[in-house]
Amino acid sequence: LQRKWNRQRNIIAAESxxxxxxxxxxxxxPAPPPAEARFRxxxxxxxxxxxxxxxxxxxxxxxxxxxxxxxxxxxxxxxxFIIGPNGCGKSTLLKILCGMYPPCRGSYTFGYNVKWGYYDxxxxxxxxENTVLEELMSAGGETSRxxxxxLLALFLFRGEDAEKKIAxxxxxxxxxxxxxxxxxxxxxxxxxDEPTNHLDTSTREALEGALTAFDGTVIAVSHDRYLLTRMAxxxxxxxxxxxxxxxxxxxxxxxxxxxxxxEDPQEAKTIRFxxxxxxxxxxxxxxxxxAQRRLIFLEEEIPRLEEQINGIDDEMNxxxxxxxxxxxxxxxxxxxxxNILLSIYxxxxxxxx
Numbered sequence: 530l531q532r533k534w535n536r537q538r539n540i541i542a543a544e545s546x547x548x549x550x551x552x553x554x555x556x557x558x559p560a561p562p563p564a565e566a567r568f569r570x571x572x573x574x575x576x577x578x579x580x581x582x583x584x585x586x587x588x589x590x591x592x593x594x595x596x597x598x599x600x601x602x603x604x605x606x607x608x609x610f611i612i613g614p615n616g617c618g619k620s621t622l623l624k625i626l627c628g629m630y631p632p633c634r635g636s637y638t639f640g641y642n643v644k645w646g647y648y649d650x651x652x653x654x655x656x657x658e659n660t661v662l663e664e665l666m667s668a669g670g671e672t673s674r675x676x677x678x679x680l681l682a683l684f685l686f687r688g689e690d691a692e693k694k695i696a697x698x699x700x701x702x703x704x705x706x707x708x709x710x711x712x713x714x715x716x717x718x719x720x721x722d723e724p725t726n727h728l729d730t731s732t733r734e735a736l737e738g739a740l741t742a743f744d745g746t747v748i749a750v751s752h753d754r755y756l757l758t759r760m761a762x763x764x765x766x767x768x769x770x771x772x773x774x775x776x777x778x779x780x781x782x783x784x785x786x787x788x789x790x791x792e793d794p795q796e797a798k799t800i801r802f803x804x805x806x807x808x809x810x811x812x813x814x815x816x817x818x819x820a821q822r823r824l825i826f827l828e829e830e831i832p833r834l835e836e837q838i839n840g841i842d843d844e845m846n847x848x849x850x851x852x853x854x855x856x857x858x859x860x861x862x863x864x865x866x867x868n869i870l871l872s873i874y875x876x877x878x879x880x881x882x
Contacts, residue, residue, distance in 0.1 A: 567735055568683045568708070570743045573715040577641030578605045580718055580746050581626070586635035588621055595621055599635070599772055601765060603748060608740075608760045610779070611750045613767025619750040620650070620722050626748070627720060639718075646716035650723035650750075652703040657696035661686050661706055664695055668710035684709045685732075700727040708736065721749040725756055730817045754779075754810060820880065827877045834870045838863060 581603040588595045595618030603609045611619045624630045626637060627647045639645065655664060665677055681691050684705040698706070704727040711719070719740070725733045737756060740747055751757060757764075757779040764775040764782045775781040841863045849855040 568712055569739045570712055570719065570745070571715055572717045572743070572745045573644055574642055574717070575744075576605055576643045576717045576746065579640040580605055580607070580643055581637065581639055581748070583626075583637045584635055586622075586625070586637060587633045588618060588625065588630070589633055596767070596772060601774060603746060603763075605746055607746050607748075608762040608778075609746070609748045609765070610757055610761040610763070611748075611765045611767070612752070612757065612782075617767040619767060623647070623720055623722050623748070623750060643718050644714075644716050645718040645720050646711045646714045648707060648711055648719070648721040648724050650726050652700075652707050655695045655703060655707065657694065659695050660692050661695065661698070662691040664706055665709055665713065668713045680709060680713070701729055701732070704728055705732060717745040719743065719745065719747050719749070721747065721751075723750055723752065725751065725753045730814065730821070754806070755814065824877070824880045827873055827880070830873055831870065831877065834866055834873070837866050838870070841866070 579602070583599060583601050586599040587597045599622075611622065613619055621630060625632050627645070656667065659667065661681060662674075662677060665681060678691060681687070686693075686702075686706070686709075693702075695703070695706070708724075724736060724740075728736065737759065740760060747760070761778045763777075764779055766773050766775060766782055773785075775785065841859050845856060845859050845863075849859055
């Protein structure tokens with residue numbers, strides 16, 4: 530009986546060592562949860578109540594007319610969003626307001642003490658030859674290198690990341706450095722062209738929080754229905770009927786669209802497609818959040834289970850080594866925990882794919 534037990538102990542020990550080696554070879558220790566961007570837009574002195582007045586503005590390129598006789602006003606603290614199909618002139622309108630294009634006709638005037646900053650969705654205003662730090666310095670404002678490095682860290686540029694060339698950055702990284710530059714300007718009016726494009730989920734949520742907390746006026750072009758629903762107080766909507774103003778935000782715009790569904794079958798089809806796209810986007814965001822929470826749980830669970838296995842190994846090699854019944858119980862516990870751990874590792878690997 531003793532020889533049989535010693536042989537079984539040797540088999541158990543060999544299997545345990547092999548499983549430990551397999552885990553070491555095949556599975557890397559999980560990385561810590563990814564850092565999240567954290568920032569807010571600090572304003573300067575407040576603007577007057579009348580932020581912007583646009584009068585009979587018209588614009589065309591060649592034979593294509595984008596808009597005609599466009600007139601509207603923006604007031605302090607508005608969340609003024611411009612929406613419409615691609616190519617209707619939304620981004621061009623922002624570029625006119627920022628002095629990048631002259632209008633064909635009409636005028637626009639910013640109000641008292643307005644200090645605006647512009648975010649370009651294509652990030653074309655970045656110098657590809659600059660490093661990340663040099664690009665941030667080019668925005669003016671903060672000059673202390675220590676504070677600039679701290680600011681870059683808020684946008685997930687840490688350590689050697691500050692020395693990366695702009696030319697080699699990803700779309701998301703370019704978007705983050707553009708936002709960082711905008712933050713240094715301390716504006717009281719933000720003019721944003723598709724600000725959530727190219728951003729990962731956590732940075733997009735950080736931006737939404739920063740815009741919500743911003744003590745100033747936002748003028749933005751966006752297709753992000755989640756952002757529009759949460760934030761827009763007024764909507765300027767471009768369509769084949771021209772430009773229409775909705776003073777009660779995105780809900781008023783949607784109600785208007787629904788009311789028109791029965792009038793125009795083609796438009797009804799477009800509206801249903803847009804509504805489904807919004808629902809899909811909302812589901813995707815919910816799924817991303819759920820997956821992120823699950824990943825954090827898995828990365829906390831793995832070391833906890835490994836510690837339990839190590840504790841059982843210590844117990845098997847200690848006082849329980851001469852207790853056959855106790856060893857059987859410990860072996861069963863260890864086997865159960867190892868199976869759970871392997872399934873968790875497999876799930877963790879799918880999250881890393």
